[in-house]
Amino acid sequence: MSTSGFTPSAGVPHMDIDPFSIEFFEDPHPAHEVLREAGPVVWFDKWNVYGVARHAEVHAVLNDPLTFCSSRGVGLSDFAKEKAWRPQSIILEADPPEHARTRAVLSRVLSPTVMKQLRGSFVAAAESRVEALLAKGSFDAIADLAEAYPLSVFPDALGLKPEGRENLLPYASLVFNSFGPPNKLRQDAIERSAPHQAYVADQCQRENLAPGGFGACIHARADAGDITAAEAPLLVRSLLSAGLDTTVNGIGAAVYCLARFPDQWARLRSDPTLARNAFEEAVRFESPVQTFFRTTTRDVEISGSRIGEGEKILMFLAAANRDPRRWDRPDEYDVTRKTSGHVGYGSGIHMCVGQLVARLEGEAVLSALAKRVSAIEITGPATRRFNNTLRGLESLPVSIKAA
Amino acid sequence: MPTIIFNRPDNRSERIDASVGASVMQVATTHGVDEIVAECGGNAMCATCHVYVDEGWIARLAPMSEEEDELLHGVAAERLPNSRLSCQIKITPELDGLIVRLPDRQI
Structure with missing residues (x-):
């Protein structure tokens, strides 16, 4: 919350939009446009926070981690003022210089070299998934593809036990809901979280991670002295938090785009x-x-707006990714677009450390579909799944035909 | 403005005037040099902006970081002694005339 007595500095436009309401989540794009066009920096009366929705400002905030810190939490909750709902992340919710050490460990575990080794098995799993779906003909593209595929490759790559994997998606959903304000989505998620948290805490321990997986590789870095034995489970937890629901929603988004835009398919x-x-x-x-949120560590000016120390700033990655100041035809899905520079994975030192896994999964699925499927038809209502941070579908009934 | 010369896999050559302070990757992606993919947008995370720096120039560049060296192990085309990630090469006036060769693939 604001330290400035719940008012923004002069000249910053007030928004009466609640960016964490179901109404907003139903169709965020018109509201994103309002936020972008209101000014480079806006103020949300509902939650007493600043917001940035244009590409230039989002990119600038992401790339100045000393001024816009993560250690006070990347959600609305300010860890300097209230206790975090779980032990603080030592990578997501850490600042330089401490961040560099833990980041280097995950960067190495998820490096381009490691992806080369995984490619064959990830591609084979995607091809067999698509074959099975062709045999079914009609299915739910979310449950049977966007969720089923990552669940068939990522937990094994991590080296997770077979038991308890049903906790993975609820835990991830909880983590991403927790970045939001104290609304019903967040409160319900935290109230129901105990069994999922217990599973994750247990699964992050060394003896519960199969040799050769990402999890075991993280623990091996503790032997090498890069991190302490106590830090290793917390870094495994980061992969359990952010490695699955994100790719589920990414693959779901891609299939939904290709089903809606036949010329692009x-x-x-x-x-x-x-x-x-x-x-x-x-x-x-x-x-x-x-x-995502950041918190200011000092008085700072963003594009002419003065912001005091200790203020939360909400960054609209999605709005930046459709900012007409940065993108031609921003509201068109174009498979040939030069996408470099989008902030869908963030930017700067906290940019998604698992981005190469996400791209490998996404490429494997879309490549298998493109080679084996002639048509994707939406056969029923696409329903949305609501989360304070993630955007995606609950269900997408489709039918496909073999090429 | 320093000029950077990009030699493509099909031997076509492109001379581009570059702004001081930009990276070689940014120069390429903003001037239609499609051989540079730069999936991560210049954050030294993806190894898809690989270039081979001309032998006469390699020693004149700032040395690579440990992170860049590790990422170069994962590039799609063959890694050679003159391999670099173009997002990590910042344009300075001294780099006027820099020649880089583009690999045939980044992924």
Whole structure:
């Protein structure tokens, strides 16, 4: 909350929009436009926080981690004023210089070299998933593809036990709801969280992680002295928090785009090597992770607006990804677009450390679809799943035909 | 403005005037040099902006960080002694005439 007596500095436009309401989540794009056009910095009366929705300002805040810190939480809750609902993350919710050490460990565990080794098995799993769906003909593209595929590769890559994996999606949903304000979504999620938290705490321990997986590799860094033995489970927890629901929503977004825009589906089918970019463009277009907060560590000026120390700033990644100041035809899904520079994975030192896993999964699924499927048809109402941070669908009934 | 010369895999060559302070990756992606993908947007995380720096120039660049060295192990095309990530090469006036060769693939 604001330390400035719940009023913004002069000249900052007041918004009466609640960016964490169901109404907002139903269709955020018109509201994103209002926020972008109101000014480079806005103020939300409902939650007493600043917001930035244009690409330039979002990018600037993301790339100045000493002024806009993460250690006071990347949700609305300010850890300097209230206790975090779980032990603080030592990577997501850490600042330089401490952040560099833990970040280096996960960067190495999820490096391009490691992705080369995983590619074959991830591609094979996507191809067999698509074959199975072709045999079914009609299915739910969320449960049977966007969730089923990551669940078939990521927990094994981490080295998780077979038991208890049903906790993974509820735990991730809880984490992303927790970044929001104390609304019903957040409160309900935290109230129901005890069994999921217990599972995750247990699963992060070394003896519960299979040799060779990401989890065991993290613990091995403790042997090497890069992190302490007590820090290793917390870094495994980061992968359990952010490694699954994000790709579920990314793949769901991509399939939803390709099903809605037949010309883009035809373009992808004519050149399946576009699969990786088609996924990346879906991340820009739908922005599965919609928002994150930062907290100011000093008085600062953003594009002419003065902001005091200790203020929360809400960054609208999704609005930045459709800012007409940065993108041509921002509201069009274009599988050939040059997507470099979108902030769907963030930017700067906290940019998604698992982005290479996400792209590998997305590319594998879209490539398998493009090669084996001739048509994707939406056969029933697409229903939305509401979360304070994540944007995605609950259900997308489709039917597909073999090529 | 320093000029950067990009030699493409099909031997076509492109001379681009670059702004001091930008990275070689930014120069490429803002001038239609499609061989540079730069998925991570210049955050030294994805290894998809790989270039081979001309032998005469390699020693004149600032040395690479440990992170860049590790990422270069994961590039899609063959890693050579003159491999660099173009997002990590900042344009200075001294780099006027820099020649880089583009690999045939980044992913």
